[in-house]
Amino acid sequence: MRFGLRPDSVPERAALALGLVPTPFLHTHPTLLLARALIAAVEHSVFEALTDGPRSAAEVAHACDTHPDATAALLDALTGAEYLERQGDGYVLCPVARKWLLRDSPCSLVDSIRFRAIEWDWISRLDDFLVTGEPLDFHRAMTEDEWGLYQRGMLALARLAVPETIRRTSVPEGARTLLDVGGSHGAFASAFCARYPNLRATVLDLPEAVLHAAPLLAEAAASAGINGRVEHQPGDVLTDDLGEGAWDVVFVGQLVHHFDEATGRDLMRRIARALRPGGVLIVQEVMRDRKPDDQLGALAGLYFALTSAAGTRTFEEIADWQREAGLIPQRPVRFRTLPGVGQQNAVKPG
Numbered sequence: 001m002r003f004g005l006r007p008d009s010v011p012e013r014a015a016l017a018l019g020l021v022p023t024p025f026l027h028t029h030p031t032l033l034l035a036r037a038l039i040a041a042v043e044h045s046v047f048e049a050l051t052d053g054p055r056s057a058a059e060v061a062h063a064c065d066t067h068p069d070a071t072a073a074l075l076d077a078l079t080g081a082e083y084l085e086r087q088g089d090g091y092v093l094c095p096v097a098r099k100w101l102l103r104d105s106p107c108s109l110v111d112s113i114r115f116r117a118i119e120w121d122w123i124s125r126l127d128d129f130l131v132t133g134e135p136l137d138f139h140r141a142m143t144e145d146e147w148g149l150y151q152r153g154m155l156a157l158a159r160l161a162v163p164e165t166i167r168r169t170s171v172p173e174g175a176r177t178l179l180d181v182g183g184s185h186g187a188f189a190s191a192f193c194a195r196y197p198n199l200r201a202t203v204l205d206l207p208e209a210v211l212h213a214a215p216l217l218a219e220a221a222a223s224a225g226i227n228g229r230v231e232h233q234p235g236d237v238l239t240d241d242l243g244e245g246a247w248d249v250v251f252v253g254q255l256v257h258h259f260d261e262a263t264g265r266d267l268m269r270r271i272a273r274a275l276r277p278g279g280v281l282i283v284q285e286v287m288r289d290r291k292p293d294d295q296l297g298a299l300a301g302l303y304f305a306l307t308s309a310a311g312t313r314t315f316e317e318i319a320d321w322q323r324e325a326g327l328i329p330q331r332p333v334r335f336r337t338l339p340g341v342g343q344q345n346a347v348k349p350g
C-alpha cells in the first residue's frame with residue numbers, strides 16, 4: 001500500500017507520466033493542509049456536528065463554536081478530500097468520515113487523530129534531528145495530558161488489529177499465562193483471555209502509561225467479560241526481571257520499534273528465558289519490506305528514528321533475533337486488514 005497523486009483525467013495522467021507535474025510541491029503543501037484540516041476538524045468536533053444530516057457551514061460553526069467563514073473554508077477542503085459531500089446548501093458525511101471519524105463508531109480513529117496534534121510538533125523537529133542525530137525520546141518528555149492521549153490513541157489503532165490478531169495466532173493448548181509487554185490499554189491481553197478461558201494475563205507497561213491506561217484496561221476487561229483475569233504491572237521491560245519458564249505466551253505489540261538492535265536482541269533473549277518450553281512469543285509490528293521502495297515502512301522507520309532512536313524492521317531481522325535467542329521462528333503473518341502490520345511469532349523448543 002502506498003499513497004500518491006491520483007490523476008483526474010487523461011491529460012493529467014499523461015503529465016504525471018511525463019514528469020511535468022511538480023510532485024514535490026504537491027507532496028508538501030496540500031498534504032500538510034489536509035493533515036491539519038483533519039486534525040482541526042476532529043479537535044473541534046466538526047464531524048460530530050454533521051452526524052444527523054446536512055448542515056450549513058453557519059450551523060456547523062454554531063455547533064462547534066468556530067468562526068463561520070473559517071468553518072466554510074474547512075468544510076470545502078474536507079469536501080474536496082472526499083470526507084464530506086455537498087447536499088444543497090449543506091454538507092453531509094461521506095461513509096469514510098462516518099466510519100473512522102465519529103467518536104461512537106466501532107472503528108473510531110478520533111483519539112488517534114487527536115494524537116497527531118502532538119506528533120505534529122515532534123515531526124516539526126525533524127530537521128534538528130537530521131543535523132544532530134539526537135532523537136526526541138518522547139517517553140521521557142511527554143506531559144500528563146500527552147500520556148493520556150497517547151494511550152487512548154494506541155487503543156483506537158489496537159481495536160482495529162485485535163480481531164485479526166486473535167484469528168491468526170495459535171496459542172499452545174492449555175496455555176494459562178500471558179505476558180503483554182508494553183501492553184498499555186490491555187486490548188490484546190483481554191481479547192486473548194476472552195478467546196482462551198484458561199488464560200490469565202499480565203500487562204507490563206511504564207508507570208506513566210499504566211496511570212492513564214488503567215481505566216481503559218478495566219473497560220476492555222469488562223466488555224470482554226474477563227474481569228479478574230487481566231491486570232496491569234507497572235515497570236520497565238528493559239530492567240525488570242521477566243522470570244524464568246513463567247509464561248505460556250508473551251505478546252510484544254508495537255514495542256520493538258522503540259529499541260535499538262542490541263536492546264531488541266537482548267529483549268528476545270530475556271523473553272526466551274521467561275517462556276515455558278513450548279511457549280510462544282508474538283512480535284507484532286509495523287514491518288519494513290525488504291524492497292527499497294516500501295514507502296509506508298520507510299516513513300514509519302523515519303518516524304521511529306526521530307522519536308525513539310530506533311526504526312522499523314523486516315520479518316527476517318526479527319526472526320534472526322528470535323533464532324539467536326534459541327527460539328524457532330514461525331512463518332511471517334502479514335495482516336490483511338492493516339497494511340504494513342504483521343507478526344513474527346516464535347516457539348520455544350519443548
Ligand SMILES: C[S@@+](CC[C@H](N)C(=O)[O-])C[C@H]1O[C@@H](n2cnc3c(N)ncnc32)[C@H](O)[C@@H]1O
Nearest residue numbers: 154158182183184205206209236237238253254
Ligand atoms: C506504541 S505503544 C503500543 C501499545 C500496545 N502494545 C499496542 O500494540 O497497541 C508502546 C507501548 O510500550 C510502552 N513502553 C515503551 N517503553 C517501554 C518499556 N521500556 N517498558 C515497558 N513498556 C514500555 C509504552 O508506554 C506504550 O504503552
